[in-house]
Amino acid sequence: MAYVALRSVRKRYSDKEILKGVSIDIQRGELISIVGPSGSGKTTLLRLIDGLDFPDSGEIFIDGIKLTMENAPKLRKKVGMVFQNPVLFDASVYDNVAFSLKFRGLPDDLIRQRVEAALNLVMLNDLAKRSALTLSGGEAQRVALARALVYDPELILLDEPTANLDPANVLIIEGALREANLQEKTVVLVTHNIFQAKRLANRVALLLEGEMVEVQETESFFNRPLDPRTRRFIDGDLVY
Numbered sequence: 001m002a003y004v005a006l007r008s009v010r011k012r013y014s015d016k017e018i019l020k021g022v023s024i025d026i027q028r029g030e031l032i033s034i035v036g037p038s039g040s041g042k043t044t045l046l047r048l049i050d051g052l053d054f055p056d057s058g059e060i061f062i063d064g065i066k067l068t069m070e071n072a073p074k075l076r077k078k079v080g081m082v083f084q085n086p087v088l089f090d091a092s093v094y095d096n097v098a099f100s101l102k103f104r105g106l107p108d109d110l111i112r113q114r115v116e117a118a119l120n121l122v123m124l125n126d127l128a129k130r131s132a133l134t135l136s137g138g139e140a141q142r143v144a145l146a147r148a149l150v151y152d153p154e155l156i157l158l159d160e161p162t163a164n165l166d167p168a169n170v171l172i173i174e175g176a177l178r179e180a181n182l183q184e185k186t187v188v189l190v191t192h193n194i195f196q197a198k199r200l201a202n203r204v205a206l207l208l209e210g211e212m213v214e215v216q217e218t219e220s221f222f223n224r225p226l227d228p229r230t231r232r233f234i235d236g237d238l239v240y
């Protein structure tokens with residue numbers, strides 16, 4: 001079975017239906033990119049997969065287990081989420097990354113090893129002692145990624161992790177995601193940047209007004225889209 005499976009997921013906020021019956025299978029070890037215009041429901045979809053919110057109807061399975069309000073806290077331990085605007089604690093970079101491991105009661109030497117490895121992945125070892133609140137936007141986003149990677153989650157969800165970042169920071173974050181992909185993590189990357197999807201993803205999914213319009217291998221998605229709306233989206237002609 002797919003690592004993440006959505007079956008006819010619907011979500012409404014007040015009078016507006018945001019997700020209109022979304023179904024998708026995400027395979028273990030793949031890096032899938034979800035693209036779509038602003039307001040199409042991408043963040044909503046990620047929050048449902050992360051168990052931060054729940055569908056009105058339909059089902060979500062993580063590693064074969066149906067996600068419910070009761071088991072969400074347990075299932076979330078398999079998931080690392082990087083939010084669009086990460087909130088860091090008023091503490092050192094090291095402590096920000098170590099927090100979840102300390103919370104889980106891991107021994108100090110193991111914590112040190114894992115935090116150093118995670119900081120290495122995002123090239124932040126030199127800044128380990130810096131106060132996290134003094135970081136640039138790109139550095140902060142890299143800390144957020146290290147924080148998500150440090151406890152070795154099976155599934156990594158990212159919401160626009162490189163929006164508004166300069167090329168150097170984008171390169172580092174994309175490198176860490178490639179590495180995660182090589183290590184057979186399942187990665188769901190929401191991005192506005194179709195070039196980034198092209199560079200990183202095994203498959204690309206287009207979400208339009210709460211509907212999953214097309215999911216294809218990256219090369220086919222860009223070169224042989226099946227839905228005319230995908231072609232218009234790729235060409236930048238889809239204006240809402």
Ligand SMILES: Nc1ncnc2c1ncn2[C@@H]1O[C@H](COP(=O)(O)OP(=O)(O)OP(=O)(O)O)[C@@H](O)[C@H]1O
Nearest residue numbers: 013014018036037038039040041042043044045192
């Ligand atoms: N908690 C909420 N209450 C009411 N409306 C919401 C809520 N969360 C999201 N929405 C609405 O749902 C729609 C989809 O929002 P969502 O954040 O999922 O879009 P998105 O695809 O992530 O957009 P963007 O690319 O701008 O981040 C928007 O119209 C948004 O205003």
Ligand SMILES: [Mg+2]
Nearest residue numbers: 042043044159
């Ligand atoms: Mg969003």
